[in-house]
Amino acid sequence: MGNLGVADITVTQLRRVSVSGGDVLHILKESDLEFMGFGEAYFSLVEFNAVKAWKRHMRMTLNLAMPVGRAKFVFIDDGGAIREEVIGENRYARLTVPPGIWFGFQGIYSPTSLLLNIADIPHDPKEVERRELSEFAYNWEM
Amino acid sequence: MGNLGVADITVTQLRRVSVSGGDVLHILKESDLEFMGFGEAYFSLVEFNAVKAWKRHMRMTLNLAMPVGRAKFVFIDDGGAIREEVIGENRYARLTVPPGIWFGFQGIYSPTSLLLNIADIPHDPKEVERRELSEFAYNWEM
Numbered sequence: 001m002g003n004l005g006v007a008d009i010t011v012t013q014l015r016r017v018s019v020s021g022g023d024v025l026h027i028l029k030e031s032d033l034e035f036m037g038f039g040e041a042y043f044s045l046v047e048f049n050a051v052k053a054w055k056r057h058m059r060m061t062l063n064l065a066m067p068v069g070r071a072k073f074v075f076i077d078d079g080g081a082i083r084e085e086v087i088g089e090n091r092y093a094r095l096t097v098p099p100g101i102w103f104g105f106q107g108i109y110s111p112t113s114l115l116l117n118i119a120d121i122p123h124d125p126k127e128v129e130r131r132e133l134s135e136f137a138y139n140w141e142m
Numbered sequence: 143m144g145n146l147g148v149a150d151i152t153v154t155q156l157r158r159v160s161v162s163g164g165d166v167l168h169i170l171k172e173s174d175l176e177f178m179g180f181g182e183a184y185f186s187l188v189e190f191n192a193v194k195a196w197k198r199h200m201r202m203t204l205n206l207a208m209p210v211g212r213a214k215f216v217f218i219d220d221g222g223a224i225r226e227e228v229i230g231e232n233r234y235a236r237l238t239v240p241p242g243i244w245f246g247f248q249g250i251y252s253p254t255s256l257l258l259n260i261a262d263i264p265h266d267p268k269e270v271e272r273r274e275l276s277e278f279a280y281n282w283e284m
Contacts, residue, residue, distance in 0.1 A: 021189055022186055022194070022254065027184050040170065040171045043166070045164035045165050046164040050163030051163065107163075112164065114209055114256070
Protein backbone atom coordinates (compact mmCIF):
# COMPACT_ATOMS: atom_id res chain seq x y z
CA MET A 1 0.00 0.00 0.00
CA GLY A 2 1.38 3.40 -0.89
CA ASN A 3 1.24 6.33 1.45
CA LEU A 4 -1.89 8.40 1.59
CA GLY A 5 -1.86 11.78 -0.12
CA VAL A 6 -2.85 15.31 0.78
CA ALA A 7 -6.36 14.69 -0.59
CA ASP A 8 -6.87 12.23 2.28
CA ILE A 9 -6.64 14.99 4.91
CA THR A 10 -10.10 15.74 6.27
CA VAL A 11 -11.31 19.20 7.31
CA THR A 12 -14.36 19.10 9.61
CA GLN A 13 -16.12 22.28 10.63
CA LEU A 14 -16.71 22.16 14.40
CA ARG A 15 -19.65 23.56 16.35
CA ARG A 16 -19.31 26.43 18.78
CA VAL A 17 -22.22 26.39 21.24
CA SER A 18 -23.19 29.69 22.81
CA VAL A 19 -23.16 29.38 26.61
CA SER A 20 -23.53 32.11 29.22
CA GLY A 21 -20.15 32.70 30.89
CA GLY A 22 -18.20 31.18 28.01
CA ASP A 23 -18.95 29.12 24.90
CA VAL A 24 -18.45 25.38 24.46
CA LEU A 25 -16.36 24.30 21.46
CA HIS A 26 -16.78 20.80 20.10
CA ILE A 27 -13.62 18.83 19.24
CA LEU A 28 -14.05 15.08 18.76
CA LYS A 29 -16.40 12.24 19.70
CA GLU A 30 -15.76 8.51 19.69
CA SER A 31 -18.57 8.15 17.12
CA ASP A 32 -16.91 10.55 14.63
CA LEU A 33 -15.61 8.88 11.48
CA GLU A 34 -12.27 10.64 12.05
CA PHE A 35 -11.76 9.12 15.50
CA MET A 36 -9.16 6.37 15.11
CA GLY A 37 -8.61 5.59 18.81
CA PHE A 38 -7.07 7.45 21.73
CA GLY A 39 -3.33 7.21 22.33
CA GLU A 40 -2.41 10.64 23.67
CA ALA A 41 -3.55 14.24 23.75
CA TYR A 42 -1.17 17.20 24.00
CA PHE A 43 -1.05 20.93 23.33
CA SER A 44 1.52 22.75 21.21
CA LEU A 45 1.98 26.48 21.60
CA VAL A 46 2.91 28.28 18.38
CA GLU A 47 4.58 31.66 18.62
CA PHE A 48 3.79 34.32 16.05
CA ASN A 49 5.84 33.76 12.89
CA ALA A 50 7.46 30.60 14.27
CA VAL A 51 7.59 27.66 11.87
CA LYS A 52 7.58 24.08 13.14
CA ALA A 53 8.55 21.85 10.21
CA TRP A 54 8.98 19.17 8.88
CA LYS A 55 7.60 15.99 10.40
CA ARG A 56 6.02 12.84 9.05
CA HIS A 57 4.38 10.17 11.16
CA MET A 58 4.61 6.57 10.06
CA ARG A 59 1.68 5.34 12.18
CA MET A 60 -0.03 8.26 13.97
CA THR A 61 -3.26 9.84 12.78
CA LEU A 62 -3.54 13.42 14.10
CA ASN A 63 -6.77 15.17 14.99
CA LEU A 64 -5.90 18.88 15.25
CA ALA A 65 -8.00 21.70 16.68
CA MET A 66 -6.97 25.31 17.36
CA PRO A 67 -9.20 27.17 19.85
CA VAL A 68 -6.85 30.14 20.30
CA GLY A 69 -5.06 32.03 17.54
CA ARG A 70 -4.48 30.98 13.95
CA ALA A 71 -1.93 28.88 12.09
CA LYS A 72 -1.15 27.84 8.55
CA PHE A 73 -0.55 24.15 8.00
CA VAL A 74 1.36 22.94 4.98
CA PHE A 75 1.19 19.31 3.86
CA ILE A 76 3.37 17.60 1.26
CA ASP A 77 2.82 14.04 0.10
CA ASP A 78 5.00 11.47 -1.67
CA GLY A 79 3.71 12.60 -5.03
CA GLY A 80 4.97 16.14 -4.30
CA ALA A 81 1.47 17.57 -3.99
CA ILE A 82 1.20 20.53 -1.59
CA ARG A 83 -1.89 21.49 0.41
CA GLU A 84 -2.34 24.50 2.71
CA GLU A 85 -5.00 24.86 5.39
CA VAL A 86 -5.49 27.75 7.82
CA ILE A 87 -7.38 26.95 11.03
CA GLY A 88 -7.93 28.86 14.26
CA GLU A 89 -10.50 30.96 16.06
CA ASN A 90 -11.86 32.42 12.83
CA ARG A 91 -12.11 29.05 11.10
CA TYR A 92 -12.77 26.64 13.91
CA ALA A 93 -12.34 23.30 12.15
CA ARG A 94 -10.62 20.00 12.83
CA LEU A 95 -7.83 18.68 10.60
CA THR A 96 -7.51 14.89 10.49
CA VAL A 97 -4.10 13.98 9.12
CA PRO A 98 -3.40 10.33 8.28
CA PRO A 99 0.13 8.90 8.53
CA GLY A 100 2.58 9.22 5.68
CA ILE A 101 2.24 12.95 4.95
CA TRP A 102 4.92 15.57 5.61
CA PHE A 103 3.64 18.60 7.46
CA GLY A 104 4.72 21.84 9.02
CA PHE A 105 2.90 24.80 10.52
CA GLN A 106 3.39 28.49 11.21
CA GLY A 107 1.82 30.74 13.82
CA ILE A 108 0.07 33.65 12.12
CA TYR A 109 -1.46 35.21 15.25
CA SER A 110 0.25 37.37 17.85
CA PRO A 111 1.49 36.56 20.40
CA THR A 112 0.68 32.84 20.57
CA SER A 113 -1.66 30.22 19.13
CA LEU A 114 -2.71 27.01 20.87
CA LEU A 115 -2.97 23.70 19.03
CA LEU A 116 -4.51 20.51 20.42
CA ASN A 117 -3.61 17.13 18.96
CA ILE A 118 -5.67 14.08 19.86
CA ALA A 119 -3.53 11.27 18.49
CA ASP A 120 -4.50 7.63 18.07
CA ILE A 121 -1.17 6.38 19.45
CA PRO A 122 1.04 7.77 22.21
CA HIS A 123 4.10 9.82 21.29
CA ASP A 124 6.85 7.52 20.01
CA PRO A 125 9.99 9.12 18.54
CA LYS A 126 10.60 5.93 16.51
CA GLU A 127 7.55 6.54 14.33
CA VAL A 128 8.39 10.19 13.53
CA GLU A 129 10.59 11.23 10.64
CA ARG A 130 12.01 14.74 10.60
CA ARG A 131 13.52 16.96 7.94
CA GLU A 132 15.15 20.34 8.22
CA LEU A 133 13.04 23.34 7.24
CA SER A 134 15.18 23.87 4.15
CA GLU A 135 14.71 20.34 2.83
CA PHE A 136 11.44 21.26 1.12
CA ALA A 137 11.41 24.33 -1.11
CA TYR A 138 8.36 25.96 0.49
CA ASN A 139 8.27 29.74 0.94
CA TRP A 140 6.99 30.48 4.48
CA GLU A 141 7.25 34.28 4.10
CA MET A 142 3.97 35.93 5.00
CA MET B 143 -21.93 1.56 46.24
CA GLY B 144 -22.12 5.09 47.54
CA ASN B 145 -20.92 8.05 45.53
CA LEU B 146 -17.27 8.89 45.56
CA GLY B 147 -16.16 11.88 47.60
CA VAL B 148 -13.99 14.92 47.03
CA ALA B 149 -10.94 12.99 48.27
CA ASP B 150 -11.26 10.80 45.14
CA ILE B 151 -10.48 13.71 42.81
CA THR B 152 -6.95 13.35 41.47
CA VAL B 153 -4.59 16.27 40.77
CA THR B 154 -1.73 15.36 38.42
CA GLN B 155 1.05 17.82 37.68
CA LEU B 156 1.62 17.88 33.90
CA ARG B 157 4.89 18.36 32.06
CA ARG B 158 5.61 21.40 29.93
CA VAL B 159 8.37 20.60 27.43
CA SER B 160 10.45 23.51 26.18
CA VAL B 161 10.39 23.60 22.35
CA SER B 162 11.72 26.29 20.03
CA GLY B 163 8.78 28.18 18.49
CA GLY B 164 6.37 27.13 21.25
CA ASP B 165 6.31 24.66 24.12
CA VAL B 166 4.55 21.29 24.18
CA LEU B 167 2.15 20.71 27.10
CA HIS B 168 1.31 17.15 28.09
CA ILE B 169 -2.34 16.32 28.81
CA LEU B 170 -3.24 12.63 28.91
CA LYS B 171 -2.02 9.26 27.66
CA GLU B 172 -3.91 6.00 27.30
CA SER B 173 -1.44 4.44 29.76
CA ASP B 174 -2.20 6.99 32.51
CA LEU B 175 -4.05 5.59 35.51
CA GLU B 176 -6.57 8.43 35.19
CA PHE B 177 -7.52 7.53 31.61
CA MET B 178 -10.93 5.83 31.76
CA GLY B 179 -11.64 5.65 28.02
CA PHE B 180 -12.39 8.20 25.33
CA GLY B 181 -15.97 9.33 24.77
CA GLU B 182 -15.62 12.99 23.79
CA ALA B 183 -13.30 15.96 24.05
CA TYR B 184 -14.52 19.58 24.14
CA PHE B 185 -13.33 23.03 25.18
CA SER B 186 -15.15 25.41 27.52
CA LEU B 187 -14.31 29.08 27.51
CA VAL B 188 -14.60 30.76 30.91
CA GLU B 189 -14.98 34.51 31.04
CA PHE B 190 -13.38 36.49 33.86
CA ASN B 191 -15.55 36.36 36.98
CA ALA B 192 -18.14 34.09 35.31
CA VAL B 193 -19.31 31.16 37.41
CA LYS B 194 -20.52 27.94 35.80
CA ALA B 195 -22.28 25.90 38.50
CA TRP B 196 -23.61 23.41 39.58
CA LYS B 197 -23.39 20.12 37.71
CA ARG B 198 -23.02 16.50 38.72
CA HIS B 199 -22.36 13.66 36.32
CA MET B 200 -23.83 10.26 37.05
CA ARG B 201 -21.48 8.32 34.77
CA MET B 202 -18.85 10.62 33.26
CA THR B 203 -15.29 10.87 34.52
CA LEU B 204 -13.77 14.23 33.56
CA ASN B 205 -10.12 14.86 32.80
CA LEU B 206 -9.65 18.63 32.93
CA ALA B 207 -6.67 20.69 31.73
CA MET B 208 -6.38 24.46 31.44
CA PRO B 209 -3.60 25.69 29.12
CA VAL B 210 -4.76 29.33 29.02
CA GLY B 211 -5.84 31.44 31.98
CA ARG B 212 -6.81 30.30 35.45
CA ALA B 213 -9.97 29.03 37.14
CA LYS B 214 -11.11 27.99 40.56
CA PHE B 215 -12.95 24.67 40.76
CA VAL B 216 -15.24 23.91 43.68
CA PHE B 217 -16.34 20.36 44.43
CA ILE B 218 -19.01 19.24 46.88
CA ASP B 219 -19.76 15.63 47.69
CA ASP B 220 -22.71 13.81 49.23
CA GLY B 221 -21.17 14.09 52.67
CA GLY B 222 -21.13 17.88 52.31
CA ALA B 223 -17.33 18.05 52.08
CA ILE B 224 -16.02 20.95 49.97
CA ARG B 225 -12.76 20.99 48.03
CA GLU B 226 -11.26 23.86 46.03
CA GLU B 227 -8.59 23.55 43.34
CA VAL B 228 -7.09 26.31 41.20
CA ILE B 229 -5.55 25.24 37.91
CA GLY B 230 -4.30 27.15 34.87
CA GLU B 231 -1.14 28.40 33.24
CA ASN B 232 0.59 28.97 36.59
CA ARG B 233 -0.38 25.58 37.95
CA TYR B 234 -0.53 23.37 34.92
CA ALA B 235 -2.12 20.23 36.35
CA ARG B 236 -4.87 17.81 35.37
CA LEU B 237 -7.99 17.32 37.51
CA THR B 238 -9.59 13.88 37.24
CA VAL B 239 -13.14 14.07 38.57
CA PRO B 240 -15.07 10.82 39.06
CA PRO B 241 -18.86 10.73 38.73
CA GLY B 242 -21.12 11.61 41.64
CA ILE B 243 -19.51 14.88 42.74
CA TRP B 244 -21.11 18.33 42.39
CA PHE B 245 -18.82 20.89 40.83
CA GLY B 246 -18.68 24.45 39.60
CA PHE B 247 -15.93 26.73 38.38
CA GLN B 248 -15.11 30.41 38.08
CA GLY B 249 -12.81 32.23 35.67
CA ILE B 250 -10.19 34.17 37.63
CA TYR B 251 -8.15 35.40 34.65
CA SER B 252 -8.98 38.27 32.30
CA PRO B 253 -10.38 38.19 29.72
CA THR B 254 -10.90 34.45 29.15
CA SER B 255 -9.63 31.08 30.26
CA LEU B 256 -9.72 27.89 28.21
CA LEU B 257 -10.65 24.53 29.70
CA LEU B 258 -10.28 21.15 27.98
CA ASN B 259 -12.32 18.17 29.11
CA ILE B 260 -11.43 14.70 27.88
CA ALA B 261 -14.44 12.68 29.00
CA ASP B 262 -14.79 8.90 29.02
CA ILE B 263 -18.32 9.03 27.59
CA PRO B 264 -19.88 11.36 25.02
CA HIS B 265 -22.04 14.24 26.21
CA ASP B 266 -25.45 12.91 27.29
CA PRO B 267 -27.88 15.33 28.96
CA LYS B 268 -29.57 12.38 30.68
CA GLU B 269 -26.55 11.67 32.86
CA VAL B 270 -26.08 15.29 34.04
CA GLU B 271 -27.85 16.73 37.06
CA ARG B 272 -27.97 20.49 37.48
CA ARG B 273 -28.66 22.82 40.36
CA GLU B 274 -29.00 26.57 40.45
CA LEU B 275 -26.01 28.55 41.68
CA SER B 276 -27.89 29.49 44.86
CA GLU B 277 -28.69 25.89 45.81
CA PHE B 278 -25.34 25.46 47.54
CA ALA B 279 -24.28 28.09 50.04
CA TYR B 280 -20.83 28.70 48.59
CA ASN B 281 -19.42 32.24 48.51
CA TRP B 282 -17.92 32.86 45.03
CA GLU B 283 -16.83 36.44 45.79
CA MET B 284 -13.16 36.94 45.03
